Amino acid sequence: MASFDKWVSDASPDMVVGNVARRALKLRLGNVIHFLPLAAHLADESIEYVHAARVGTRRAHTGLRLFADFVPDKHRKTMSAALRSIRRSMGNARDLDVYIKRFGQASSDAESFLKRLKRKRRRAQMPIIECATPLLSGQRLRQQTAKLLKQVRSHAKKSLREQAFGQWASGKLREEWHSFLEEVPDSNPSAGELHQFRIASKRFRYAIELLSSGLPAPFQEVVYPQAKQLQGQLGEIQDHAVAAEKLNACKKQADGRSERAMLAQFEQDERDQYHGKSEAFAHWWRRDRLNDLRTVVEGSWTTRS
Secondary structure: OOOOOOOOOOOOOOOEHHHHHHHHHHHHHHHHHHHHHHHHHOOOOOOHHHHHHHHHHHHHHHHHHHOHHHOOHHHHHHHHHHHHHHHHHHHHHHHHHHHHHHHOOOOHHHHHHHHHHHHHHHHHHHHHHHHHHHHHHHHHHHHHHHHHHHHHHHHOOHHHHOOEHHHHHHHHHHHHHHHHHHOOOOOOOOHHHHHHHHHHHHHHHHHHHHHHHHOOOHHHHHHHHHHHHHHHHHHHHHHHHHHHHHHHHHHHHOOOHHHHHHHHHHHHHHHHHHHHHHHHHHHHOOHHHHHHHHHHHHHHHHHHO
């Protein structure tokens, strides 16, 4: 499977922002253009195609959000709507891919349950195809991307688009950091608070990927690994919470008492995993860890001042 550079590696702090904006958006939207037909028509070859396409839409949306001043509202809103539609069309399919993989090694009692999941997964492919078809027909998505990119360097005011990327990235970092801090939960957070913190950590991580070429080295070396680990742990916790709720609903469709008991055990296992990993996260995400992160992040723009 093709891989794409998550960093804008050909950018530098002294490059003008307008040029970086175009390169970043071309990189992010190109990722979606590449994986969308694979997710729509070759998903049975690899479950990673749907996953890569979904993640690609999130990263592309972050690019549109960060570089919003460089894109006309009309083009930005059209592309944002397309990315949102793609992501939503794939949500159910991705969940089912994860569940089939997770429960595929279960006992023979799970055979009937797995068959139902696989039938649901086949049906879940249709919304992806229906969403992708008009975007791929006549290369519509590619053409929309070309029109958007053509406007990037000329849309923003000259004083903005010719600003040094390092200076601009530092200002954007402040905004992203403060948004992240607003979602940091207190001790003993609820499932909802952890979910919101996960979203915030994901947004912060994807923003660093686009801004890092204009930021000091510690962002790739220290801050980014922390953000990635944070998102990973919160993602696992959320996955267990969602799986438990899904399994609880599946019990109503169980094929007999034996399968119902098996699903109840699966559900309990997921809830146990959720509570165990939530406690482990609370221990790992200590207040001094946040303070260490704050020192690096806020120290970067203090040094530039």
